[in-house]
Amino acid sequence: MSLWKGTRLTYVALLLAGVMSIFPIYWMFVVATRSSDAMGEVPPPVTPGGNLPGNLDRLFSNADAHFLTGMLNSAIVAGCVTLSVVFFSSLAGFAFAKLRFRGSNALLLVIIATMMVPTQLGVIPLYMLMTDLGWNDRLQAVIVPALVTGFGVFMMRQYAAQAVSDELIEAARVDGCGTFRIFRSVVAPALRPAAAVLGLLTFMTTWNDFLWPYAVLNDPENPTVQLSLRALSNGYYQDMSQVFTGTAIATLPLLAVFVIFGRQIIGGIMEGAVKA
Amino acid sequence: MATSLEVRTQPGTPVSHRRPGSPRRHRLSRLDVRCSPYLYIAPFFVLFAVFGAYPLVYTLWVSLHEWDLLAREHPFVGLANYSALMSDVDFWNSVYNTLGIFVLSTVPQLLLALWLANLLNRQLRARTFFRMGVLIPNITSTAAVAIVFGQLFSRDFGLVNWVLGLVGVGPIDWNASKLSSWIAISTMVDWRWTGYNALIFLAAMQAIPRDLYESAAIDGARPARQFWSITVPLLRPTIVFCVIISTIGGLQLFTEPLLFNSGTNPIRGGPLRESQTMTMYMFENAFAPNYNFGYGAAVAWMLFALIVVVAIVNVLLVRRAARSS
Numbered sequence: 295m296s297l298w299k300g301t302r303l304t305y306v307a308l309l310l311a312g313v314m315s316i317f318p319i320y321w322m323f324v325v326a327t328r329s330s331d332a333m334g335e336v337p338p339p340v341t342p343g344g345n346l347p348g349n350l351d352r353l354f355s356n357a358d359a360h361f362l363t364g365m366l367n368s369a370i371v372a373g374c375v376t377l378s379v380v381f382f383s384s385l386a387g388f389a390f391a392k393l394r395f396r397g398s399n400a401l402l403l404v405i406i407a408t409m410m411v412p413t414q415l416g417v418i419p420l421y422m423l424m425t426d427l428g429w430n431d432r433l434q435a436v437i438v439p440a441l442v443t444g445f446g447v448f449m450m451r452q453y454a455a456q457a458v459s460d461e462l463i464e465a466a467r468v469d470g471c472g473t474f475r476i477f478r479s480v481v482a483p484a485l486r487p488a489a490a491v492l493g494l495l496t497f498m499t500t501w502n503d504f505l506w507p508y509a510v511l512n513d514p515e516n517p518t519v520q521l522s523l524r525a526l527s528n529g530y531y532q533d534m535s536q537v538f539t540g541t542a543i544a545t546l547p548l549l550a551v552f553v554i555f556g557r558q559i560i561g562g563i564m565e566g567a568v569k570a
Numbered sequence: 571m572a573t574s575l576e577v578r579t580q581p582g583t584p585v586s587h588r589r590p591g592s593p594r595r596h597r598l599s600r601l602d603v604r605c606s607p608y609l610y611i612a613p614f615f616v617l618f619a620v621f622g623a624y625p626l627v628y629t630l631w632v633s634l635h636e637w638d639l640l641a642r643e644h645p646f647v648g649l650a651n652y653s654a655l656m657s658d659v660d661f662w663n664s665v666y667n668t669l670g671i672f673v674l675s676t677v678p679q680l681l682l683a684l685w686l687a688n689l690l691n692r693q694l695r696a697r698t699f700f701r702m703g704v705l706i707p708n709i710t711s712t713a714a715v716a717i718v719f720g721q722l723f724s725r726d727f728g729l730v731n732w733v734l735g736l737v738g739v740g741p742i743d744w745n746a747s748k749l750s751s752w753i754a755i756s757t758m759v760d761w762r763w764t765g766y767n768a769l770i771f772l773a774a775m776q777a778i779p780r781d782l783y784e785s786a787a788i789d790g791a792r793p794a795r796q797f798w799s800i801t802v803p804l805l806r807p808t809i810v811f812c813v814i815i816s817t818i819g820g821l822q823l824f825t826e827p828l829l830f831n832s833g834t835n836p837i838r839g840g841p842l843r844e845s846q847t848m849t850m851y852m853f854e855n856a857f858a859p860n861y862n863f864g865y866g867a868a869v870a871w872m873l874f875a876l877i878v879v880v881a882i883v884n885v886l887l888v889r890r891a892a893r894s895s
Binding site for chain 2: 318321411417418477512527532537549557
């Protein structure tokens with residue numbers, strides 16, 4: 295509980311901030327339901343129209359954007375990356391929090407340090423590496439480098455340290471459980487809440503990723519959804535209602551996740567801030 | 571992930587194995603206890619080494635060569651790429667743009683986030699609703715944000731110009747000048763990140779003990795005074811953290827300016843490179859159409875150096891500012 299009461303002014307200011315936050319997203323959906331003339335209207339329209347089906351039709355048949363492929367590819371990439379990040383981060387987080395091994399503190403510091411390294415700047419050799427592997431234009435080029443993150447390991451380590459009881463682990467050991475069995479039956483269930491938050495954050499970040507896919511997926515017929523959006527908006531002739539239909543559809547999965555799990559996501563972000 | 575980066579040692583599980591078994595089983599379980607931890611953390615280190623650290627270091631090696639995608643030979647040229655950069659007007663232009671957009675976006679963003687966090691740190695009805703409200707921009711994709719804001723800032727039918735027109739300010743061609751395109755791009759960045767930073771600040775504010783405020787109130791300190799002499803100094807580690815993260819992210823800005831500039835050659839950031847950032851300049855040189863890896867890699871390392879320098883300067887500034895307040 296906080297010390298100060300929110301005054302009427304507090305609510306007004308927060309409402310204003312909320313409106314500013316939501317308006318561009320709302321407006322995106324408005325334009326997505328209107329005809330392409332909407333952009334030229336003065337004052338600009340702020341209520342939905344009836345053109346959504348037509349816009350969807352043109353969006354999915356757009357020859358430059360390959361929008362459906364983009365959506366599917368992004369679902370595959372974000373799905374694989376999320377599952378893998380959650381699994382490997384939980385495993386490593388468990389090791390750092392609950393297992394004794396030489397060098398564990400130093401190695402954990404290394405992981406924290408890697409979170410500060412702008413790895414994006416290695417994009418040129420990474421591109422060369424993908425060329426050598428023959429992975430250019432293929433989804434594994436964007437999946438494999440992201441399979442486990444320092445952020446994920448650190449987050450799971452912080453959670454495991456307080457959520458998993460040493461007694462349970464010890465008891466399982468006495469019963470003759472191997473370490474992986476302990477992870478599976480004792481640790482993993484206890485890590486579930488943090489794993490869910492990590493999964494949500496990872497899914498959203500991966501779904502939204504732009505720079506690396508833009509560098510390595512050069513085949514216009516095999517884009518992620520963000521590259522589809524870019525192809526849509528960069529066309530010679532811009533049909534904005536169609537472009538906005540694209541951005542709206544591409545945002546929809548994230549909005550759904552956010553509406554359902556918003557509380558957990560906020561909790562995850564704020565807890566991460568305090569505990570680190 | 572803020573406050574302090576110290577690592578606390580947790581009491582781990584004792585490694586002794588108590589159950590008597592066959593010698594073979596015993597040896598296996600000792601192997602399990604000894605090797606499992608390394609096995610479990612190995613995926614991260616292997617992946618980071620191959621796809622994170624190696625490319626970054628190898629960038630330095632590439633930058634010392636005349637390295638063209640199509641050429642079979644890439645001769646060692648020493649610092650030639652760097653000395654070429656020093657007299658490259660377009661490179662310095664991109665440095666200027668990067669720093670300009672960075673300052674224009676980060677300073678208002680963090681101040682606004684601090685203020686928002688202070689508002690959210692009160693007894694509120696519909697708390698979760700307001701928190702979700704400020705975070706929602708952060709879940710929208712950068713590409714979508716850039717496209718939508720590109721339209722909001724369009725010269726002829728953009729909402730921003732329409733609103734400005736209502737108060738008598740003539741239509742602005744946002745793409746046409748450096749400052750106006752910087753403002754438009756900074757707005758996109760701030761819209762997306764202010765709420766996120768506000769939540770980080772809020773988390774740190776809630777960890778401040780209440781009695782500090784109570785005794786200050788007894789001493790007659792008003793809320794504003796309490797904010798500057800209790801909240802801000804105690805928030806210092808978090809502010810430093812947010813500044814570092816914003817520096818790393820802000821100086822590598824790429825997607826927003828790229829998509830803000832549609833047209834024939836958006837990677838240039840406008841016809842006169844009004845908003846080309848360093849990452850864009852790296853791309854322009856390293857990838858299509860030039861494929862000059864060596865030169866692009868030199869840009870990458872200059873950017874790396876800039877990030878380190880700016881991060882250190884920022885941390886020093888924040889420290890001093892927080893001490894004097």
